Amino acid sequence: MEFFAQSGIFWAFMGACFASVMGAIASSLGSGSTGQAATGLATERPELGMKAIILEALPGSQVIYGFVALFFVVYVVMPKYEALTVMQGLQVFIACLPVGISGLFSGIFQGRVLVGAMNMLAKDEGSFANAMIMGAIVETVAILGLLGTILMLLKV
Amino acid sequence: MALQSTSKIRLFISSQKEEDLLSFLQKERIMEIVSVREEERSDINHSAEFAVSKLDFAIRYLSQYATKKEGIRNTILGEKIEISDETAKDLVSGFHWEEGVEKVSFLESTKNDIVRKLTELKVVLASFISFDGITIKAEEGLFFPSFFILPLRTAHEFEEGVKEISSFLDLSRVKESDSFVCFVLFSKQEVKELALQILAQKSGSEIHLEKGVSPSQKIQKLQKEISALEEDFQKNKEEAKDLSLFLDNFKMCYDEYFSKEKLNTALRGAEQTFFLSVFEGWVETSRKEELEKKLVARFGAVEIEEMELKNGEITRVILHSSPLIEPVMEVTKMYGIPKIEEVDPTPYYAFFFLVFFGFCLTDAGYGLLLTAMTGAVLSFHLPFEKNVIAMIKLFMYGGISTFILGTLFGGWFGLTPDQVPDFLTYGTGEILANGEEKRLFLGQIFDPMTDLVTKIMPVTYVLGLIHLSLGLYLSGLIAWKAGNKNRMLFVTLPMIFSFIFASLTWVLGIAFFEYIFYITLCFTMWGLGESGNPVLRMLKGFGGLLNESLGWFSNILSYSRLFALGLATGIIAMSFNLVALTMGEMVPGILGVIVMLFILAFGHSLNIALNLLGAYVHSSRLQFVEFFGMFLEGGGKSFNPLRLVSRFRHTS
Structure with missing residues (x-):
């Protein structure tokens, strides 16, 4: 009971950890699946290697967004208070959910979209711009999740 | 520092001068030619294309034998070579590449033949080598020798099985190792046939010899044949190495025909009447007049007409920027x-x-x-x-x-x-908690x-x-x-x-x-x-x-x-x-x-x-x-003028 009463900082760290770990999982899954397709593309058409690398790097953004959320929690929210109350800690935790969840799903689905984009690129080198935009549209969800998280964190 | 526009033009010239025109355009790099025909012209042969593929074959083959040039510079160059225009011309002129390709073709087929024969002989030798040292000759007659080889694990069962067939036979182990056993069987034909059935069940095989030849003699004969073929192989390799000294000549000939092929492709897409050839394409708008002047000066009667763009047609663009960016x-x-x-x-x-x-x-x-x-x-x-x-x-x-x-x-x-x-x-003047001044x-x-x-x-x-x-x-x-x-x-x-x-x-x-x-x-x-x-x-x-x-x-x-x-x-x-x-x-x-x-x-x-x-x-x-x-939407097409192309020559 005493632990729960003083667990504000625990919940804040849990939130920061959730945001960054979900982002990391999303990026690994997204970049992993895109990377597999990229190796195939680069084997068949080595001249497209750099384009494939850039597409593969797109799902790497989710881990960055998770990191930004973590950063906000640790360096913006927490220094504002000497000790976080349980309610404030829980608020931080809940505020971190949007970036974590949206990051996770957008990372996975961005990976799938980019696998298709690799096929598109293999057939038409000029479709790189479209491939980038298609991948980036899925990522918008993660950015909006981060936006939601930051807006909520600023209100804690 | 902007996009430079191009204009679509139609160019009329005497059909006698069409090839000269395209050669000129290749050198000037001023116009991109597009095909105006649904079906290609049939009067332009594919000889340059054939030459390119023949030369490609020769270059690929000889590259295996060419001495690798050392140094970072050559590593970066890879298959390319750095030479001046004059040297490139010298390498092409007087070089009979067709003869060279024929020689390469002959060397390649000979080499393939040698390799095939060598492989066959080595397989045969491998089957006989277990009988090395056996001097019993293959004979014909009522009782004749047969040569079998079996794995060690089934050899005993085979031995037992054969001895049960008849008492009028002689089966002896002539050689043994950790993995196999060699047998010689003296028997009649009927007994041998029954022995062969057991041999097949026990995963063994028979070694066939010509009459009057012992396994040892056969091995010696095979080894001689292999040595002779290996000598031929070495000679073939030396000849290929000698020929690879002309690799640069082949490469420059390739580049020449490669450019020629590009020219022919442009020709195949041109419209032609008895007197006139018509080319369509793109020219940098600011250089249109320059092109017209140059063509008139060189070919006399040339007509250039600016064309309207078709619906959905994408204008070619040229990206220009300052060297800095x-x-x-x-x-x-x-x-x-x-x-x-x-x-x-x-x-x-x-x-x-x-x-x-x-x-x-x-x-x-x-x-x-x-x-x-x-x-x-x-x-x-x-x-x-x-x-x-x-x-x-x-x-x-x-x-x-x-x-x-x-x-x-x-x-x-x-x-x-x-x-x-x-x-x-x-020092920033700010005092830190430890009493020291903060430094940057x-x-x-x-x-x-x-x-x-x-x-x-x-x-x-x-x-x-x-x-x-x-x-x-x-x-x-x-x-x-x-x-x-x-x-x-x-x-x-x-x-x-x-x-x-x-x-x-x-x-x-x-x-x-x-x-x-x-x-x-x-x-x-x-x-x-x-x-x-x-x-x-x-x-x-x-x-x-x-x-x-x-x-x-x-x-x-x-x-x-x-x-x-x-x-x-x-x-x-x-x-x-x-x-x-x-x-x-x-x-x-x-x-x-x-x-x-x-x-x-x-x-x-x-x-x-x-x-x-x-x-x-x-x-x-x-x-x-x-x-x-x-x-930015993108999806534009870059201006790609007809030019002399080079696969093997490094142009800095």
Whole structure:
């Protein structure tokens, strides 16, 4: 009971950890699946290697967004208070959910979209711009999740 | 520094001069020829194409035997060669490449024949080699010898089985090893046939010999034949090696026919009457008159007619830029070529690209290293392709930008000011909790430890805002050029001014500008509403404004990656320093210093390599997705004039 009463900082760290770990999982899954397709593309058409690398790097953004959320929690929210109350800690935790969840799903689905984009690129080198935009549209969800998280964190 | 337009033209010339015309155009690189026919002309033969494929075969074959040229220069060149125009001509003239190709073809078929025979003989020899030393000759008669070989595990069962067939036989083991046993069976034909059935069941095989020949003799004969073939193989190889001395001649002939083939392709797509040949294509608009003059001067009767574009036809564009920002153009090319009605984004984003690159690394030490290394590579004038040189230059610029930003942020190989001599730092006057004065590196303005939230993060977002505003301005400019002036006047400019007035009001605290800010918002809503009665238009505009604001927020947040990546570079560098120091202290004496230096070298090399890729990829991404997304569609086609092509000759 005493632990729960003083667990504000625990919940804040849990939130920061959730945001960054979900982002990391999303990026690994997204970049992993895109990377597999990229190796195939680069084997068949080595001249497209750099384009494939850039597409593969797109799902790497989710881990960055998770990191930004973590950063906000640790360096913006927490220094504002000497000790976080349980309610404030829980608020931080809940505020971190949007970036974590949206990051996770957008990372996975961005990976799938980019696998298709690799096929598109293999057939038409000029479709790189479209491939980038298609991948980036899925990522918008993660950015909006981060936006939601930051807006909520600023209100804690 | 813009997109240069091309015009589509139709060119009429006497059909007698069509080939000369195309040769001339190839040398001048002034016109892109497109096919005007649905079916290719049948009067143009495919001899150049055949020559190219024959020469390609010869070059591939002889390349295996050519002496590899050593040195970095030759490694970079690969299959290409560096020679002057004159030497190239000398290599082609008087060289009978057809004879050469025939010789290569003969050598190849002979070699294949030798290899096939050798393989066959070696297989046969392998089956006999177990009987080496056996001098019993194969004979015909009532009782005759048969030679069998079996695995050791079934040999005994075979022996038992055969002895049960008849008592009129003699089966003896003539040779044994760890894995097999060789038998000689003296028997009648009927007995042998029964023995063969058992042999098949026990996974054995029979060795066939000609009459009067013993296994030993057979082996000797086979070995002789193999030696003779190996000699032939060696001779064949020597001949190929001798012929490979003419590899450069073959390569230059290839290039000549390769260009000829391109010329023929252009010819096949041209319309032809008895007297006239008609070519269609693209020419740089500013050089159209020059082309006409040159053609008239050279060929006399030539007519050029400007053509109307067909519906949906894409005008060819030429990307031109100053040599200073040319390396950044590689990033644009990677995205795709802009259409003629768009703008060349390179000069607009070049500065931002380099600043973002520097932001992602933010280590002056790494910046210096990168600049020094790329500068050194460029100073050797190595025979890289043009696009590779451009990329090296791009990284050099990135290195300079990293050095400047790294200096401002105090990033020096992950070191902290207290780890370096005092003369490399300065005191800020601020007294720390431990009573000492806070020190920063010389030139450092931002302290990542204290200014990250208050200064560095806002700087990245402000950079993003300026970057995106520029994109917005370009979108307005494109709309203006296309005749949609309302977009520029009621959306682009009011939005840009709203950012300025919002900054003046809430950042600088000048309350007066708040009203002007609201006016600019009203203008923006009016512009975004597009049409309808005023009330409806403003309502639609309000919805549009909300949508735009959300888009802008999410786009600006994407620039968070700049400080996140910069921070990551610094933290990883600090971690390697810490690991190196700890390990160095754990190992005593000079060995500790060696260990420390090794970890430092390895760690920082890894950090540079990983973050260099990250800096390039994420700086590019901010252009491709956030910036280009504002105004650039891409999908243009670059002007690709008829030219002399070369696969094997390096042209610097």
